[in-house]
Amino acid sequence: MCSSRMPMKWISVLLLLQLSCQFSPGGCGKVLVWPTEYSHWINMKTILDELVQRGHEVTVLTHTASILIDPNKPSAIKFEIYPTSFKKDDFQKLVMQLISKWTYIPKDTFWTYLSLMEEILLEFGDSVLKLCKDAVLNKELMTKLQQGKFDVVLADAVGPCGELLAELLNIPLVYSLRFFPGFAVEKQSGGLPFPPSYVPIILSELSDQMTFIERVKNMLYVLYFDFWFQMFREDWDQFYSEVLGRPTTLSELMRKAEIWLIRTYWDFEFPRPLLPHFEFVGGLHCKPAKPLPKVIWRYEGKKPDTLGPNTRLYKWIPQNDLLGHPKTKAFITHGGTNGIYEAIYHGIPMVGLPLFADQPDNIAHMKAKGAAVRLDFNTMSSADLLNALKTVINDPSYKENAMKLSRIHHDQPIKPLDRAVFWIEFVMRHKGAKHLRPASYDLTWFQYHSLDVIGFLLACVATAILVVTKCVLFCCRKFAKTGKKGKRE
Amino acid sequence: MCSSRMPMKWISVLLLLQLSCQFSPGGCGKVLVWPTEYSHWINMKTILDELVQRGHEVTVLTHTASILIDPNKPSAIKFEIYPTSFKKDDFQKLVMQLISKWTYIPKDTFWTYLSLMEEILLEFGDSVLKLCKDAVLNKELMTKLQQGKFDVVLADAVGPCGELLAELLNIPLVYSLRFFPGFAVEKQSGGLPFPPSYVPIILSELSDQMTFIERVKNMLYVLYFDFWFQMFREDWDQFYSEVLGRPTTLSELMRKAEIWLIRTYWDFEFPRPLLPHFEFVGGLHCKPAKPLPKVIWRYEGKKPDTLGPNTRLYKWIPQNDLLGHPKTKAFITHGGTNGIYEAIYHGIPMVGLPLFADQPDNIAHMKAKGAAVRLDFNTMSSADLLNALKTVINDPSYKENAMKLSRIHHDQPIKPLDRAVFWIEFVMRHKGAKHLRPASYDLTWFQYHSLDVIGFLLACVATAILVVTKCVLFCCRKFAKTGKKGKRE
Known part of the structure; x- marks a missing residue:
């Protein structure tokens, strides 16, 4: 009866083939998608491609100023494009400005950092609200969506609106989410408990092993983000109430979500309480590497004169294939969740140069798990980078810890992508997942x-x-x- | 790409074949089991049979007074039997007395009920402690177990001792658990949060939709069981400290558990917070029914004269096959978790006559989910029983709700038994599951x-x-x- 390890791969393939459109005996489902740009879209597209592969019809709701979402690229995914008063260049500039501002926030004082971040997050919220209004107040578009008879809305919860669409179309809602600042919606809308004594709040850059002072800091972050979210949601509450013609709140509509697909897993997260309608599907975009000819380098600037003949320059490289190359020793990364998961998947230790958003937290997690060294992008020298690289390459503990995370990632009863798609199909099959809805949703605070x-x-x-x-x-x-x-x- | 529903069955078969002994490339694992009697054993045996089926070596530690665990029955499971000063008859009598006392506790007053239950539970604890001492203080047995080089201890957490064995043998621990009174160990040892505002404490017979007075009652239960557990664990803390030669507590050792396999699922439970090392594997013993010739009746008394020719009497019947018979309309049950899960599996509405332990809670859950009518065993008349049966048979909502629970139960990405065995094998493969250990374990209250x-x-x-x-x-x-x-x- 005894066989060797890792038969998961072909079981997953079988699961994949067998699960095709099982949500109804009659045929496949229609999925309406409210996406977010950049890495959020890259991650979500993996789910959409899988849904299409299984025979479902996927329609992405996007606008004329969208950045990465290119409806002109050949794809089996349908795109419903609505006009927005944003100009494409202006929208891109706005987003870039926000990212750049966040990257260079001086971290000298706690309160300056928080107040500058608050400003950026509120600006981001305003731009999403504008896009949401452009969609929802577009009568022609809404009529078309009504006639589309969708079975489910799949939305990235970091940019609200999906919950309003689901409410207006009267269909169930599934979220995909990396994080919301300070875990505000996971807590206030999703109902997740976050005991501040051992669950470091996102954007705090803390680990689960906190000193007394760190626990005080974590508590202050919790209070701060609770307060911040009150401000953030004001305009949303007002708009949602206007559209629905009854007093409502962003949180109330977000509680419509039947399933929350969280884009991390316990290889990356510190263990913390969850609820049965939260699925942790981190690394769902990861896949085995395709072979590469030589070691290569992505670089867009002028070719340096000192470049050796064994270094190639490319404008863009398949990062996953490079990380999966047997000779890859380390990964210098800005610490985006997608990239970190590719490194975990292939068991590669990291040197982190985090810039903004969850990146400092991500690197803090990898550092706490012994798989990364962290540098400060704004202050580091070339010697720092060299030393950090030498450390993660020469100190065997980094490789060992990265491999340990990799083993945890690969050793799951079902691959994260299959779990994500299973729950979307479950919601379509059963028109929801009401049996997972916590009764806390009906209680006041x-x-x-x-x-x-x-x-x-x-x-x-x-x-x-x-x-x-x-x-x-x-x-x-x-x-x-x-x-x-x-x-x- | 579209195919019909329910391809899960043969995927599970494949999973089963492919997962064989994958925990180490070299061979299969050795599992030491600390079981509990009656329905606990019936449930755990399903896991053990599956482990044996996959090529693992399973040794059950049991004693000379054991009731249901019959080491003389032919089985691939090994039994390590140690002597106890309990006589078989006395032990059975003791357990039966406790059950009978619990069944007939008058429920007139809250505090009488609680103090009588407290007495029973402490008596139960004493008998388990005696058995634990008989095992752990038996030097010959412990030497034999040390030499056995086991990979994991699988223990039913309701009867402690497994955690001490795991500590002494220095191997990882996995729990199987239906419940501990008042969720005391799930909370104080497992670290699970139980917000009393919407999580009814077990043995309270409340649902997740509570009025203000019910929430007050639930809070009183929480305070009561916290206090009760302090009393319960006193002797255990002392014994464990003596054996290990250092001050320790039952809770501290129970935190050793890498995985908690909880014998319920969200078809049965009200949604509540969990932690990543808790897996809900309710109904793992359920299986499709084998055909039956006619409708039959289990009955041990004198055959009544009025019995019609279409009713057969048997001393024992295969309950699962009967529940899975297409003509079965309703299930009159005492409300044990195993039986309830068989009814859920086959989608059969219930009439509940709960007697003791979790049975009143189980029926309360099924009633809240619209799949059962509850009667009071001590006060009901034959007309009550007839009316209850008529209700669950003739009011279609009961069958619909039972079928809904059945659909939820069957529509999981992996069968509960496969999940249970996966995590036991995971712990053997990785010598633990430390990545799931919450940091709260290191904090004071x-x-x-x-x-x-x-x-x-x-x-x-x-x-x-x-x-x-x-x-x-x-x-x-x-x-x-x-x-x-x-x-x-």
């Missing part, structure tokens, strides 16, 4: 934290103490009086 | 609840208010003095 119950019980105890004290005092006085009377007599 | 951090921040705020007040008062006085001086001049 003070009910959720049992503050009313605690208050009631404390009041009961206080009343009991009061009554007993009064009785004792009454008896004492009576006794004292009787005593005096007795003495007198 | 006040650190876990951030009480030190909250205290510190409140102290900071109080100090700041004090300093500002002092400054303002100082300035006011200064200003008042200057004013007076000015007036005088």
Whole structure:
């Protein structure tokens, strides 16, 4: 009965073939997609390609200023393009400005850092809200979508609107999400508990092993992001209420999501509480490497004179194939989640030069797990880079830890992509996944934290103490009086 | 690409064949089992049979007074039997007494119910502790187990000792668990959060939709079981500390568990927070029914004169085959988890006559999900039973809801038994699953609840208010003095 390891690959292929369009006996489903740009899109496209491969019809809702989403590229994915007042160049410039601002925020003081980041995140929110309005207030588009009879909306939760589309089209919703600043929507909309004592809040760059001062810092981050999210959602709450003609909130509509596909896994995350409708599908885009002829280098500038003949320059390279090359010793990375997962997949130690968003956190995670050295992009010297590279290459613990993460990643009962697609198909098959909806969604925040119950019980105890004290005092006085009377007599 | 539904069955078969002993390239693993009696054993045996089927060597540690575990029955499972001072009959009598006491506890008053249950549970704990001592203090047995070079301990967490064996043998530990009273060990040893506002504590018989008074009741149960567990674990803490020669606690050793296999799933449970090392594998013992000739009845008493010719009497029947018979309309059940799962598997509505332990809760769950009617075994009349049966048979909502649970149960990416065995094999392959261990295990209870951090921040705020007040008062006085001086001049 005993056979060798790793038969997962071909089982997955079988699963893939057999799961084709099983969501209904009659045929395949129609998926409407609300995407986000850049790496978010690259990751989501892997899911969409898989859905198309299984025979589903996938329609991506996008706009005339979209950056990476190129509807002119030949693809089996359909694109529904709506006009926006953003000009393509202006939109790209806006996004680039936000990224650049975030990269160069001085990290000298905690509060300066937070207030500058707040500004950037609110600006990002404004641009997404504008795009959302351009779509939802476009009557012709909405009529077309209504007639499209979609089975599910698949949306990236970092750029809201998908939940409003799902509500208007009256169909179930599935989220894909790397993270929302400070885990605000995962907590306030998804209902996830984040005990600040051992769950470092995203953008805090902390690990799960925190000193007292770090736990204080983490708590301040939690309070800060709770406060920030109140500001962030104000305009959204107002717009959603206007569109639906009843008072509602962003959080209320986000709770519509049947499944949250989180783009990390326990090879990368520190263990923390989850809920049954959260699936951790990190690295779903990873795949075995195709062979490469030689070691190559992606570089767009002027070719340096000192470049050796064994270094090739390319404008773009297939990063995954390079990371999977047997001679690859280390990965110098800005720390994007997709790239980190390719390194985990192939077991490559990292030198991290994080720039913005979750990148510093990602590198902090890899550093805590012993698979990366971190440098500061704004202050490092070439000697620092050389030393860091030497460290991750020559100190065997980095390779060992990277391989350990790789083994954890590969050793799952089902591949993350298959799990992601399974749950999207599940939602189509059953028109939702209501059996996974936590009852906490129906509670107010003070009910959720049992503050009313605690208050009631404390009041009961206080009343009991009061009554007993009064009785004792009454008896004492009576006794004292009787005593005096007795003495007198 | 489109095919019909339900290709899961043969995928599972393939998974089963391919996963054979993949935990090490060299061969198969050695599993040491610390079981619990009755339905616990029936459920665990399914996992053990599967492990044996895949080529692993399974040794069950049992004692001379064991009830259902019959080492004389032919089986590929090995049994290591140690002597205990319990006599077989006495042990069975003791267990039966406890069950009978629990069944007939009067439920008139909350506190009487709890104090009687407490007594029973402490008695149960004492008997398990005695068996644990008989095993661990048996030097010959322990030497034999040391020499056995096991790869993992698989233990039912409801009867402690497995964690001590794993510690003494220095090997990883996997738990199988239906529940511990009040979820005490799931919370205090497993680290699971149980927000009392929407997670009904086991043995409370509440659902996840609670009124204010029910939430108060649930909170009282939480406080009660926290207090009860302190009493329960006292003797265990002492024994474990003596054996290991250092101060330790039951909870500390239970945190050794790499994976907790919980014997329920979201077809049965109300959604609640979990941790990545908790796998919900409810119904792992369920399987398709084999054909039956006619409708039959299990009955051990005197054959009633009025019995119709279409009713057969058997001393024991294959319950699963009966529930899977196409003509089965309803299931009258005491509400054990195994039986409930067989009904869910086959989509059969239930009439519940719960007796003890989790049975009232199980029926409460099925009732809340619309798949059962509940009767009180101690007070019901034959007319009540007839009416309940008529209701679940004639009101189509019961069958619909039972079928809905059945569909949820069957529509999982991997069958629960395969998931259970996967994680046991994972722990053997990787000598643990440390990447899933929550950092909360290293915190004290006040650190876990951030009480030190909250205290510190409140102290900071109080100090700041004090300093500002002092400054303002100082300035006011200064200003008042200057004013007076000015007036005088």
